[in-house]
Amino acid sequence: MRAYERLLKYAKVYTTSDPESGTHPSAAREFDLAHLLVEEMKSIGIEDAFVDEHCYVYGSIPATKGCEKKPALGLIAHMDTAPDASGEGVSPILHENYDGRDVTLPATGMVMKVSTFPFLADLKGETLITTDGTTLLGADDKSGVAEILTAAETLIKKKLSHGKLCIAFTPDEEIGEGASLFDVEGFGAAYAYTVDGEDVGEISYENFNAASATIDIQGRNVHPGYAKDKMINAIQVACELNALIPAAQRPEHTDGYEGFFHCVALNGTVENARISYIIRDHDSERFEQKKVWMWSCVDLLQKRYGKDVLKLTLKDQYFNMRKMVEPHPQVIDKAMEAMRQAGVEPIVRPIRGGTDGARLSFMGLPCPNLFTGGMNFHGKFEYCSLDTMRRATDVIINLAQLWAE
8 A cells, every 4th residue: 555545545544632631641532543554554565563552563673694683673643643734535636747836625615825835935846735625634743654664565575685673653643642652662663754845845953842731710709880999800811911922923024043932822811811822932942931931921920910800721742853863873864865765855854843752862762753745734734745755765765774784
């Protein structure tokens, strides 16, 4: 089975993670894809494949003859999709020989414009998979899952040389919990790669430092006709808080190594409101400054309205993996060589997000990130290039052989 055929199948399985559940996995539906993958892994010769009670899928391919002493290599992708857009009822659309123009998503009439996403023009002549406009696609990261299993099947069928290959598919990456219960020791890899990037050639070993901030606001509701000096409108307090966040440090105004505050949810009434943010920065000092700023904003409003009116819950999620990966330059060098062998020019680029690899690197498993061919993650304009998926699969195959040399 080809990688894109796997993606078309996996995309239709509803696996959106739930940031509010507090369970592992966050949603029982993630097991649906996990069980499917275990069956598929066994069918292609990964005999020890299994899913544990927390929805982590593991399996391994023994080293070929003569490669038993080579370092065990890990390949990791995540099964869940982001809660930022619906992942239920995904209906992928295939666009063969893409003409380089605007793409209309048929179910809604939404238009993916080249003027907004100029990199589309570079994909003229390729085959794209898009959404129908009602959901996200789930190429993040089901394309990575598909590429890993397609590469594994090729290595097994063609009996290509490789050391031990350790494969894992995780739940809940999109809510920062993908590595929380990952069994690094049982996994058994010396080094690993997440296959969770975007554009062709991307290799990343820098990611954001990340935190979440939730502010619960207790208002005071009275009749609006007699509210003067009595009412505390929780919605208005939330709006005041948001106005204190620097507008220039929102995602829509940042790029490269620039961090941000991102308001991801605002819900409430006059009586109660909750506003939630994610805080991101590659630089650890600026990251700490952003968290201090959030505390100072809440402190200011507590002085204005009362300490019991606002409650901030701020949690670190993951940290920049660079300092954990750089002492192992061979991990980067081999990935770059694998790309060149596949006819792909490597592009070292910081991740403007996070991966399971970030936390796994701090757990003792150096784990940079490789491209998949998906783009515009977490929304209805998400798409994936079949041609880039083929290249990503080739890179994984090359990597397995390079680590066996």
